[in-house]
Amino acid sequence: MTAITRTGRTGRGRGSVALLACGALAAAGLAAAGVAVLEPQSATASSHREAPLISGQPQFDNTDVYAFVSPDHPDTTTVVANWLPFQEPAGGPNFYTFATDARYDIHIDSDGDAQDDLLYRFTFKDHRKNENTFLYNTGAVESLDDPDLNFTQTYDIELLRLEHNKVVSTHKVAESLPVAPSNVGKASMPDYQALRDQAVQKVPGGLKSFAGQADDPFFLDLRVFDLLYGGDLSEVGNDTIRGYNVNTIALQVPNTYIQESKEQPVVGIYSTTERENAEGDWTRVSRLGMPLVNEVVNPVKDKDKFNASSPEGDGDFLKNVTEPELPKLIEGIYKIKAPAEPRDDLVGVFLTGVKDLNQPPNVKASEMLRLNTAVKPVAEPKRLGVLDGDTAGFPNGRRLTDDVLDIALQVVEGELVGSKNDLGDAVDANDKEFGAAFPYVALPTAGSDTKADGKATKSDATGLTGGMSSITASWDDNTVMLVSAASGATGVLLVVLGVTWLRSRRHPARESWLG
Template structure:
């Protein structure tokens, strides 16, 4: 006897677990029954330890209980897992990397393993999985590797005694400087699922910027595919752009899972797939389907292609979530149509990551000409870090807090202050530390000793440091830092090579968070170590951060400093340093891409230049300023407050 299940024209004729086509953490009705092809999250960022490459990550199979034996987790051998890149802004993939999996049972045993697994070739590991990796582009399909190994699930200290060594062995170096990985990792998405979906019951109470949330995915794992690719292999002209305004600089990225449309359940217990291959899930920007697309459209959204996302535009320009924030917490939000959300979630932000003549669609937009931040702000662009979300997405970007604040209108003048700018879910970091090298996603929890809903490993700290940047200009070092949750301290103190410099106490902000700047004149050029200390109310001190810098001539380059003060009202000084004499220009844009100010210099001498920017007539909000010279282009963000 056979039972045949089929999907025709995107509609399931018979309800069954294998017929779903939606994506993210159980965010659509159908995919909640088919986790192996549930595309939960996508990440795209310039690799911090190899900035001539881009790292692309897609996760599937959410909320894996690490103790899920005896049938531990793997990819679906019948599915094709794909990461898509659009390099000309039309929302049609120009390049696709495709992972195709194949499981092999080495022996006929009841259990997943019959002894400790100490290598990827260990004969005690019974059920292994391999994959082939193809690149699909206009030139056809190119195989990049076959029989590439995946690591086992992290079972426990006896079965997988040195798990990270197994995972490291599964990182594959491929021709052309590519790296690939596929296997189980910690689920890197951090969010208080319990509070968000209990009618936004933020704990311990709104606005949600003081911690206290419970990571609903803490302690759970997922399946990860990841590739690290030279930027020149992805751009439309084969270049590695250094100018953020270059037409080749912006990439669109999303992922999908595909499988034949018909499932046959055979009488002997086996199952087979047949028929045309169809898309079961797709995901680019986080949270769009989860909190923007209505319930009745979620499955259709993920069955469709990004190029057709115009049909869902009304759900973005008039989002239900904004109304809930107003109804539940009395948060005043902008009126529809919300064109600010269109730029963040669909088109990219003009002047930052919007492709030239691009099409609106749900895809991550990454400007590969913007280098990695020396210190990542989890609030990304709205926190002043233009290398973060929504310019691509890094593992540490707090997309829940960002999305809540953006939907509340922080990019719209008049809506950028409290409580809109403070909204969050109380979960500010992942439960597992991320790795410093590819594939970056943290070690998966093992089944023997895990506990669910684990929190940030460091726990609460007196001060949360969001950024700490050093910049050398001639014989001066400018130090900028940003903090949150600093109400328990008196202030800060700075040391250079273990000797105190500057004021004995830089007072903490009375608002509980702040932006600070300090300039130190060094005696000679050379290498220096700066230590930022927090000073507690009882007089004790604690090292908050430590950074090294080499003070030397610019040598022909361009250095663009953070404007000061920032945030500001009225005027602020933009400073930049030229390594060689020549022309220069300064342009300032708002988040809608409108140019607010431009200044051009036909000739400037080598050295430092300060320009006082007058913005007293500008609405409050985030702005981007760009300095372009004969030797390069640099972009930073600033914030006007009123």
């Protein structure tokens, strides 16, 4: 119990154990499936700055992909893909734009053969009204066509149909759709919700589209990379993505458009970014499907290769998956015994889909989200998804509310092979509520909201599990006293965090699919 308690001191972050866990979990799965991935190495959030080349190209860096049956329109599927991580909201005067020399692509595999059947492509253009000012906006902005919004972007959508990875047709779905701007601040954009609403566009064929800035929906404590929370879990308790924004592309598509048939409703979904070079050729520089794979599963030598690859070639990364490093790291630091290898238990979760849930017939193991579009959404989603008996959640697709790190941590530590556990990182939800309608992502934090009043916006302690929930941290005298007391009694604080983190949360419903 001592070792588990030590492991449990993860506070409110998707941290050390958890972050690495998801990666190893994906890795192990790839391994058993004959689709290798890689060893954990340094990185950051889901795909935030996960590879050497892409970390220097944030406009092209795809951070997360979500795919779920739309809760308010269950005859449709919504895909949310995010780019350009760690946007400081007040980071002007050159705020955050989509690249104009990029192709932002959403890929659909309708039959499980690891090859694209459909591809939705988004390309962007810049527009500036006045070149003789440095300002993003020259006054209060009340609409997307407001003369005071000096800088704007528009985008086109193309639909490419493919056979055996060859394009057989291209169709312009929409053009010159408006992009929601960066949320400069309350003075500049007093009603940002109105701007968001105007950027939600109906597209012919029953589709909806959105592109623009949003709150980053991923939640975790990135200090995992400081030797697994300092090596002794002394660094815990911060959702370090809180307060940062991303650029979001969201697309809602009728299920019948992407399904192979009603009898075969499972689709594979992932996203990529291609960049145009000086000769006019296009190179894939980012790829993302399942969360956390490239950042904490692939070793540095394979990260850029993975970003440039396609799912049908995932067998190239096999070796490092059959013997994943993550469980060994956890065992070495926190004394939780690693499950026996090879990790065949993880194949269904991360590579092929779970049998009788989201595994298409004759599936070829490959890394992408797999969604059974015939599974209806639930009124009250459970954050642990399928592990808690909620088959509409991860790993059946990925909803914004799914706690993929807790799910991954429990599975990588043997949940599927008899080592029942309730491990988690105590970061159970995003700091902002998600919307009830498309595009569902929360509004971006405004530039005027961050640190303007001297309060901590990314490091308060509210939301810690159990008895810690009454603590409110801010940069005032009380907080200084709290921090001082904590630093003087680290052991007590860690015990409290460990106990709350380890609080038993059994989920009998999971037996229905674990067998």
